[in-house]
Amino acid sequence: MVLRIAVQAKGRLFDDTMSLLHETGIKLESAKRLLLVSATNFPLEVLFLRDDDIPQSVADGIADIGIVGENEFAEKRKRASIVKRLGFSKCRLSLAIPKGMDYPGIHWFDGKTIATTYPKVLGDFLKENKINADIHVITGSVEIAPSIGLADAIFDLVSSGSTLVTNHLKEVEVVMKSEAVLIQHPDLSAEKAAILEELLFRIESVLLADDKKYILMNVPTENISKIVEVLPGMKSPTVLSLAKEGWSSLHAVISEKEFWNIIGKLKALDAEGILVVPIEKMIL
Ligand code: ATP
Ligand code: MG
Secondary structure (H helix, E strand, C coil), X not given: XXXXXXXXXXXXXXXXXXXXXXXXXXXXXXXXXXXXXXXXXXXXXXXXXXXXXXXXXXXXXXXXXXXXXXXXXXXXXXCCEEEEECCCCCEEEEEEEECCCCCCCHHHHCCCEEEECCHHHHHHHHHHCCXXXXXXXXXXXXXXXXXXXXXXXXXXXXXXXXXXXXXXXXXXXXXXEECEEEEXXXXXXXXXXXXXXXXXXXXXXXXXHHCEEEEEEEEEHHHHHHHXXXXXXXXXXXXXXXXXXXXXXXXXXXXXXXXXXXXXXXXXXXXXXEXXXXXXXXXX
């Protein structure tokens, strides 16, 4: 019995998806670009598809699970469920209008034409907000629609916003935040569910370690309790005594985000020789 996962064959999800699988220790049979590739050391096979086809293939059971952008999953409305948010390919689905326009609020969109590749997500949002607008579905280069007179506004994916700037547009409403998600077929057999559980355990260990760093530093022994107060969320750091009298080595796990906030405080407490090293996997 193997579990089949559908992933994007090429595009913005591909690299992070493949490195996530790699970090779970799963090795794939062939580096060649085949449609279906088996893992050599885990009961998994990988089916490479266009991202548009992933929700459907998981709903139909052609694949048991899949990795896809939440935006795509939300638009496709297929019978599958989100098992895990994966934290990469973060972006948002937003409404944007020409830069020079005044934007008094959402009612600006009443009577306007909006170009998008996400008509269902947009339709729901407009309905919820009681806005009457025309949705113009186009499949590519949505961002140029206003400048060529095809639409008054767009509803599209935004990450850095640079595409909007290039096209003289401004983001006025964020409708949905998106990231890559792991989705599953609604009724997996018990055997497949067990494989998924093992895979999820590995994925969670990788994700948990992702923004975490292992920090080592030399500290005056008398300052240890103050330093422990500075380290966020630490139950009990490791303390080793150094050969040098009155000094200890302190080891802890911190999240990358917290690092720059606490580094000044650590230095103020005379911590020295601070080393920050990546953690590959973490099991709680
Ligand atoms: P396919 O050929 O598979 O249909 P595509 O062109 O539809 O690919 P991509 O552009 O590769 O799709 O984007 C795939 C997904 O990556 C999007 O649905 C979205 O979830 C996410 N994404 C898109 N743009 C960005 C971005 N700039 N930064 C991060 N993630 C993004
Ligand atoms: Mg696509």
